[in-house]
Amino acid sequence: MPYQVLARKWRPQTLQDMVGQEPIRRILSNALEQHRIHHAYLFTGTRGVGKTTLARILAKCLNCETGITATPCGTCSTCQAIDAGKFLDLFEIDAASRTKVEDTRELLENVPYPPVQGRYKIYLIDEVHMLSNHSFNALLKTLEEPPQHVKFLLATTEPKRLPITILSRCLQFHLKPIPLELISDHLHYICKQEQVTADKTALNYLSKAANGSLRDAMSLLDQAIAYGQGSIKSDDIHAMLGTIAQQNLFPLMKALAAQDSNQVFHAIHLLAEHTPDFSNVLEELISLFHQIAVSQVITYQQKTDQQITELAALFKPEDVQLYYQIALLGRRDLAYTPSPQQGFEMTMLRMLALQPKQMVVQVETPTLTVAESPSWQEILPKLDLSGMAYALAANCTLEKIEDHKVILQLSANHQPMLNTKLKDRLRESLSNYFKQAMQLDIIITAAELYTPAKKQEQEQVERLTDATKAATQHPKIKQLIEMYDATIEVSLL
Numbered sequence: 001m002p003y004q005v006l007a008r009k010w011r012p013q014t015l016q017d018m019v020g021q022e023p024i025r026r027i028l029s030n031a032l033e034q035h036r037i038h039h040a041y042l043f044t045g046t047r048g049v050g051k052t053t054l055a056r057i058l059a060k061c062l063n064c065e066t067g068i069t070a071t072p073c074g075t076c077s078t079c080q081a082i083d084a085g086k087f088l089d090l091f092e093i094d095a096a097s098r099t100k101v102e103d104t105r106e107l108l109e110n111v112p113y114p115p116v117q118g119r120y121k122i123y124l125i126d127e128v129h130m131l132s133n134h135s136f137n138a139l140l141k142t143l144e145e146p147p148q149h150v151k152f153l154l155a156t157t158e159p160k161r162l163p164i165t166i167l168s169r170c171l172q173f174h175l176k177p178i179p180l181e182l183i184s185d186h187l188h189y190i191c192k193q194e195q196v197t198a199d200k201t202a203l204n205y206l207s208k209a210a211n212g213s214l215r216d217a218m219s220l221l222d223q224a225i226a227y228g229q230g231s232i233k234s235d236d237i238h239a240m241l242g243t244i245a246q247q248n249l250f251p252l253m254k255a256l257a258a259q260d261s262n263q264v265f266h267a268i269h270l271l272a273e274h275t276p277d278f279s280n281v282l283e284e285l286i287s288l289f290h291q292i293a294v295s296q297v298i299t300y301q302q303k304t305d306q307q308i309t310e311l312a313a314l315f316k317p318e319d320v321q322l323y324y325q326i327a328l329l330g331r332r333d334l335a336y337t338p339s340p341q342q343g344f345e346m347t348m349l350r351m352l353a354l355q356p357k358q359m360v361v362q363v364e365t366p367t368l369t370v371a372e373s374p375s376w377q378e379i380l381p382k383l384d385l386s387g388m389a390y391a392l393a394a395n396c397t398l399e400k401i402e403d404h405k406v407i408l409q410l411s412a413n414h415q416p417m418l419n420t421k422l423k424d425r426l427r428e429s430l431s432n433y434f435k436q437a438m439q440l441d442i443i444i445t446a447a448e449l450y451t452p453a454k455k456q457e458q459e460q461v462e463r464l465t466d467a468t469k470a471a472t473q474h475p476k477i478k479q480l481i482e483m484y485d486a487t488i489e490v491s492l493l
């Protein structure tokens, strides 16, 4: 007997045989048992999750000679004919290869005639999004008022490409990617049936690589059986997939945590000996940072991997966030690097270079040209004042200098600063400055004054604004903002 690929050999024959998709199976089972049957079903979902399989099973459920049922017998001539692809009333069309309107018309022409062999004529249109617009229109007419004896089963990976008019006439079921554990369990079951010895970690790696697609998982299993000549081991799987076992990354992680560049490169060279695909290594690294980050915040006691907990203790949470981000960007740019290993090395170098510390970049700020207000601004710095006395003076403006008398203005909201002691201090230093005994009058005014203090405050704001502007335009900072979605915090030294 010729070798049949596992995906076909193990195509589920009943709703119960299917892996995952539990809610859909339940809804369909109930509907079938209660004979509440819609005239058009649409199965959507990513590749290899069971759309076509489900449609074929439904064809049997509707036509099994034991009656409409959720559990077709699989032994009657109808069930067998459907399984063998020889059932006369099942029209299975691959829309991808028959997109033209003539094809669709020809197909739909015999819709009005009753089934020749079974209860229903079933039109299973796979990859239905590939039909042309004219074809959709032709189909739409039939979908509007199909005869009692006709059922449509449509399947597509891209429901968004279907006209809304079609979508609204179908009962839609969205099949989900199959969870990793279910895939792994299923592979385990298949291995047992096929008498293949397989280690559990190896099957986990295969399941992970399948990315939610059971068909991909089965194809990988086929390959793995051929590769390992009947037995499946982790090392073989890594060699086959170009992946790397997570624990092989631990020395690299430890070197990174220690910020030891030599050890980091030594670890990369050891990794390279396994000749992995470095984009997979980067992916594994990203997933490792994720696990570390999670283990750092999740406090409830779970059965976490001891090794991850140990690694997590070596990194600060904010470092993990940064490294994760760098690794993600590294993976994004890997296609542009001359070789994946080089790309990987550069990514690690970035991690070593960009430890999350505050980055101080000196930016030249433009010199300020603030219109000088006369006299007081010049006198004040020469007055030999400090502390509160200086603050008081800085909040005044000069009204007038008469013979032996200085008249200052102070705005009413600064009046609380004023007391005899400070006023005396100010008068003394004015006398020193003018080298003669001076009187001092301080007039309280309701007006808003442009005082040296006010001027200084304005200058501060302007310098900060200018510095922020200059920083935003600084090429190095610009790059950092783009790469790491950073924000700028400018402070004046």
Ligand SMILES: Nc1ncnc2c1ncn2[C@@H]1O[C@H](COP(=O)(O)OP(=O)(O)OP(=O)(O)O)[C@@H](O)[C@H]1O
Pocket: 006, 007, 008, 010, 011, 012, 017, 018, 019, 020, 021, 045, 046, 047, 048, 049, 050, 051, 052, 053, 054, 155, 156, 157, 178, 214, 215, 216, 218
């Ligand atoms: N939910 C499932 N349970 C069990 N086996 C499945 C399931 N989904 C897929 N398979 C396996 O994958 C094979 C392909 O499945 P199927 O043709 O139904 O996928 P599909 O969703 O129609 O994919 P595509 O979008 O590529 O047409 C099946 O023969 C079966 O071996």
Ligand SMILES: [Mg+2]
Pocket: 051, 052, 053, 126, 155
């Ligand atoms: Mg399909």
Ligand SMILES: [Zn+2]
Pocket: 063, 064, 065, 066, 072, 073, 074, 075, 076, 077, 078, 079, 080
């Ligand atoms: Zn049957």
